[in-house]
Amino acid sequence: MLYIFDLGNVIVDIDFRRVLGAWSDLGRVPLATLQSRFHMGEPFFQHERGEISDEQFAAQMCEQLDIALGFEQFAVGWQAVFVGVRPEVIAIMHKLREQGDRVVILSNTNRLHCEFWPTEYPEVKNAADKIYLSQEMGLRKPDPEIYQRLLNEEEASVQDAIFFDDNLENIEAARALGIHSVHVTDASVVPAFFSDRK
Template sequence: MPAEVDSLRKPCIGVTIVPKTRFWHNKSKEAMMIKTVIFDVGGVLIRTEDRTPRRKLEQRLGLQPGESEVLVFNEKVGNAAQLGKITSAELWGWVQQKLGLDDAGVAQFQQEFFGGDRLNTSLMAYIRSLRPAYQTAIISNAGDNLNRVITEIYPIADAFDLVVGSAYEGVMKPDAEIFKRTLTRLGRRAEETVFVDDFAHNVDAARALGMHAVHYTPATDVPAVFAQLGVVPPG
């Protein structure tokens, strides 16, 4: 995903499994009255569909396969950026220094690193179809330029009533606090929401609070899963 972006096991009553998709829901009538759908960004709304540019980048720089992703996302510096302790610009400055790149080199690194990223257009079309019958929201572990990413690079911000980014909050998924803040701002109870994320530990954290949760994979049919939860587009 663009440089700036892009992430507790206590089910209440039942677990339902659909092929290649894991999701949980409380089967009570009250719990099925979902009013808000919440999505992760990286890995769900914006996906790295082709990793060839990253592998070529790594070969060119003499890095091991996957090492570029560790540098950008998983080092302590990357986590610091997602927590808002440093800016995204400072993160890329660190990558530049780590790899001994000049300004043009780090710009090329970013272009190649995110060269295989694509917007999940079908999922976005579905999300838009749910409005205004359902509230829509984002919870993303992302740097301080998440807003620029979803307004300028991938213009999807208008499809969401609330955007909660970890760098702005100083807290990351799977910390329960970021979910609690989101629920408060939406004015919803946990059982009135469903959360979609590609990391199981984030899904588990949402479940622990009583939220419905879907563990997203490329094979996940979100409309079908949501329909089983009673969420369907209006009309």
């Protein structure tokens, strides 16, 4: 079986409120003001597909938020999104691999974050057979092509795959291709899924 895990809020807890909080402190702009201005628009998606540089993304986000931050300040805030790893999911991933299943990660992410979490959470990489990253593939979920390319590379059929993601749009796109997909709404979902399958 091929198990496909998203990273954020599936294996590692993330919280964008922490990013805005850090930027608010660094830029001396009220948090409520940043919250009202922040949205994940086209620069966000271009960054995740690897189409613009970290510096270009930072400049565009600072313009959107109307905040004066140096690149290093921006990066410090951007990395604040990571809260901590979910050890119970790491344990499940290891168990799946031990029983002969294939375990991969499919993440919409960006170069800045990939400079941070692999060293901060080395146990994530150690729990996966392969990591598929949007900025390296030039595609991002929910584009159907990203799932198809992963299946092709893994030489797996949709019937042999199970996908876990916290974003309903990503789940629905995978389901439309016939992939068994589990919407991870909180930290209990993945452990409960596997306990029910014993």
